[in-house]
Amino acid sequence: MERISIRPEYSKTGVAAAIILVILLGLVWTGNSSFEDRVITVRYFLFALVALIAFITPYILFPDRNISTIQLGNFSGASIRKYILGKVWNLSWPIFLLIAFIYFGDLQTPFESLLEKFMYTFSSLSLFCGALLVSLVRYVKSGESSQFWKEAEKGEGQNHFSFFLKYNQIDPSALPSLLNTMLVFSLGAASLVIGSILQQQISLFAEGFFYMSILLMGLFLYFKRTPSVDRSFYLTDAFFHEFFGVTLKGEELTVKREVEQLWWVPGRIKMHVWQFLLQLDRKIPAGRVVAAGHVAVWFIAYQRPEPQFLTIIWILFGIFHQLFTLMSIQQEMAPHWILRWVDNNHIWTLSRFWMQLRWLLPLLLSMNVQYFIFATPGFYEQAIVITIYLGSAFFTSLFGTMKLKQDLKT
Numbered sequence: 473m474e475r476i477s478i479r480p481e482y483s484k485t486g487v488a489a490a491i492i493l494v495i496l497l498g499l500v501w502t503g504n505s506s507f508e509d510r511v512i513t514v515r516y517f518l519f520a521l522v523a524l525i526a527f528i529t530p531y532i533l534f535p536d537r538n539i540s541t542i543q544l545g546n547f548s549g550a551s552i553r554k555y556i557l558g559k560v561w562n563l564s565w566p567i568f569l570l571i572a573f574i575y576f577g578d579l580q581t582p583f584e585s586l587l588e589k590f591m592y593t594f595s596s597l598s599l600f601c602g603a604l605l606v607s608l609v610r611y612v613k614s615g616e617s618s619q620f621w622k623e624a625e626k627g628e629g630q631n632h633f634s635f636f637l638k639y640n641q642i643d644p645s646a647l648p649s650l651l652n653t654m655l656v657f658s659l660g661a662a663s664l665v666i667g668s669i670l671q672q673q674i675s676l677f678a679e680g681f682f683y684m685s686i687l688l689m690g691l692f693l694y695f696k697r698t699p700s701v702d703r704s705f706y707l708t709d710a711f712f713h714e715f716f717g718v719t720l721k722g723e724e725l726t727v728k729r730e731v732e733q734l735w736w737v738p739g740r741i742k743m744h745v746w747q748f749l750l751q752l753d754r755k756i757p758a759g760r761v762v763a764a765g766h767v768a769v770w771f772i773a774y775q776r777p778e779p780q781f782l783t784i785i786w787i788l789f790g791i792f793h794q795l796f797t798l799m800s801i802q803q804e805m806a807p808h809w810i811l812r813w814v815d816n817n818h819i820w821t822l823s824r825f826w827m828q829l830r831w832l833l834p835l836l837l838s839m840n841v842q843y844f845i846f847a848t849p850g851f852y853e854q855a856i857v858i859t860i861y862l863g864s865a866f867f868t869s870l871f872g873t874m875k876l877k878q879d880l881k882t
Contacts, residue, residue, distance in 0.1 A: 490566050491566075491569065493566075494566050494569050494570045494573060495573060495577070497570065498570055498573035498574050498577045499577055499579070501513070501574070502574050502577070503577060503578075503579045504579055504580060506580070507578070507581070507584075507585055507588070507589075510574055510575055510578070511592060513574060514571060514574055514575070514592070514596050515664060515668065516772065517571070517574075518571075518596060518599060518600060518660070518664060519660070519661060519664055519768060519771055520768055521567065521600055521603075521660075522600075522603050522656070522657055522659075522660025522661060522664070523657055523660075523661075523764040523765075523767060523768050524764070525603060525604055525607050525656065525660075526603075526607060526652075526653045526654075526656040526657035526660070526764065527653045527757060527760045527761065527764060529604075529607045529608060529611045529656075530611045530614075530649060530708075530712060531756065532559070532560065532563060533556065533559065533560075533608075533611065533612070533708075533709075534708060534709050534711075534712035534713070535709055535712050535713040536709050538555075539706075539709050539713075542555070542705075543706070547702065548702065549700065549701045549702045552701050552702050552705050553694070553695075553701050556608060556612065556701075556705070560604065560608065564604070567600070568597060568600075571593065571596050571597060571600070572593050572597070575589040575592055575593045575596075576589055576593070588676060591676050591677065591680050592676070594680055594684075595667070595676075595679055595680040595683040595684075596683070598680070598683040598684045598686065598687040599660070599663055599664070599667065599683040599686055599687070601687050601690065602663075602683070602686035602687035602688075602689060602690040602691075603656060603659060603660040603663070603686065603690070604690070605687075605690030605691060605693065605694045606655075606656055606659060606689070606690045606693060607652070607656045608694060609690070609693045609694050610652040610655060610656060611649070611652055611708070612701065612704050612705055612708055613704040613708070614648045614649060614652060614708055614711075615704065615707035615708030615709070615710065615711040615712070616704070616707050616708075617648040618646070618647075618648045618649065618708075618711050618715070619707070619711055646715070646757070649757075650760070653760055653764075657764065657767070659686075661767075661771070663682070663683065663686055666682060667679040667682050667683055670682055737826055738826070740819075741819060741822055741823045741826055744819060744820065744823035745823050745826055745827050748800045748823065748824065748827050749827065751800065752796060752799060752800065755799065756796075756799070758796055762793065762831060762834070765789050765792060766789075766834070766838050769782075769785055769786065769789055769838070769842075770838075770842065772785055773842055773846050773848070774846075776846070779848040779849065779850075779853070782848055782849060783848075783849050783853045783856065783857065786839060786849060786853070786857045787856070787857055787860050790835065790857055790858075790860055790861035790864065791860065791861070791864050793828060793831050793835075793861065793864075793865070794828065794864050794865060794868040796827075796828070797824050797827070797828060797865065797868040797869055797872065798868060798871075798872075800824060800827070800872065801871070801872040801875055817873045818873075820872065820873055821869045821870055821872070821873045822869075824865075824868070824869035824872055825865050825866055825869040828865040828868075828869070829865075832858070832861070832862075835857070835858070835861065836854070836858070839854050839857065840854070
């Protein structure tokens with residue numbers, strides 16, 4: 473039974489298309505850059521990747537659609553471990569290829585500094601793999617502690633505390649995942665800083681050995697859990713199956729976010745915004761995604777880039793927020809026939825737009841604190857960022873309404 477492959481199989485055409493896309497992306501991104509610029513680019517890229525895997529790992533792994541087959545087949549711990557690695561590899565191999573191509577896809581000096589290019593590639597991939605393995609270990613075994621926080625008195629106390637402070641109520645069972653996010657991100661970010669210092673103060677090889685130690689640590693932790701990985705995998709899958717709202721019914725699902733907490737939303741559209749936020753909560757931890765984005769922008773600001781470049785980063789980050797609006801347009805998030813039956817199109821446009829205003833205050837606070845410390849972005853640049861942010865929020869909301877009309881006609 474275990475010999476039956478349940479991993480998704482990709483066509484040769486799809487793999488070839490992905491490879492071509494990665495090569496084109498690498499050429500456009502850094503094809504004509506100097507070797508030093510390539511190193512800096514990959515470090516920024518690794519920082520973003522670490523922030524990404526720190527929170528997205530459980531959403532890749534759980535709930536697993538093949539869990540019934542795995543249980544019926546009575547897969548061993550080693551088989552489940554291989555299955556998890558295969559599942560992650562199917563999504564991450566283009567990243568490995570892209571990092572390698574950024575170093576070797578050199579149009580200016582393709583045959584120079586080959587040893588340095590190899591060492592930087594080896595170091596970067598070692599850090600990425602190590603952080604990914606640590607993330608897998610932490611999240612796969614998180615189900616038991618998450619269930620404890622949900623059902624024990626400790627979790628109930630946190631629940632009352634969050635409600636007392638009047639912020640968006642955090643499910644107590646999400647705290648272990650939040651701690652895992654912080655741990656994985658801190659590990660990756662600190663490793664990048666330490667590795668950069670080692671490369672500058674000692675040598676490139678010192679940085680490579682340090683990143684290799686992160687990889688070895690991740691491998692040790694991952695293979696160490698092989699005997700009990702089946703139990704952890706089943707427990708965690710069951711927890712996230714419930715946490716993402718797949719098995720919840722009625723009131724148990726709606727208590728995650730209260731309508732009264734949306735004090736900043738006008739009464740006419742409060743219920744509509746609440747429904748969008750509730751659906752998004754089931755799909756993705758938006759607050760953690762945005763927080764990771766702020767940390768990434770601050771890390772870039774710490775490197776003291778050109779003010780114009782940092783302004784562009786803030787603009788891109790502001791536009792990035794609108795992905796939440798695009799998610800709310802999907803049929804599985806908000807069926808269009810229900811939206812048309814409940815209210816008119818203009819109200820839904822306003823609701824999506826107002827939903828995005830919740831990120832406006834954190835955006836302003838973050839930019840002003842950064843201005844106080846690094847003297848950038850200035851007030852003029854902040855005005856540009858906010859204007860583009862509000863404009864993109866409006867146009868994405870309007871796009872949702874246009875798509876609603878089009879789908880209803882067809």
